[in-house]
Amino acid sequence: MAANIVLVHGADADGSSWSKLIPMLQDAGHYAVAVQLPLTSIVDDAATARRAIDKFDAPVVVVGHSFGGVVISQAAHEAPNVSALVYVAAFAPDADESAADLVGRFPALESAKYIVVDKNGFFAFPQDQFPRLFAQDVDPVEARVMAAVQGPADAAR
Secondary structure, X not given: OOOEEEEEOOOOOOHHHHOOHHHHHHHOOOEEEEEOOOOOOHHHXXXXXXXXXXXXXXXXXXXXXEOHHHHHHHHOOOOOOEEEEEEEEEOOOOOOOOHHHHHOOOOOOHHHHHOEEOOOOEEEOOOXXXXXXXXXXXXXXXXXXXXXXXXXXXXXO
């Protein structure tokens, strides 16, 4: 049976991170949409994802990667057409938890020391470090493109 699928990227990526999956889903007869999060706040991100969810009258599967898990948890709340949430290496918070709550339970990742926060409070990885820190198993050319299109994301999330 064909499914409607909304794909939500994480904080260090954009909608193009689903570019290899989308054709596979389409070839299998599914309808896939990749959301482009503004990364300005969790409220803005969830509203953007919710708009994509609300475009469907039929059931929709919502997929989140990394920070996208927090986004889909909020965006899908009380959405009557959401049939499933899929967390791909993602934060899966309970109703009263934030990404910061989840991160705070574990030792900091080595990659965290490379994050650069700008004067406006937005963070990103330096482009020259991105392939090593975020895209280790990705084709080097593709990893450089990913570095160029990443965030920045609001550090206050």
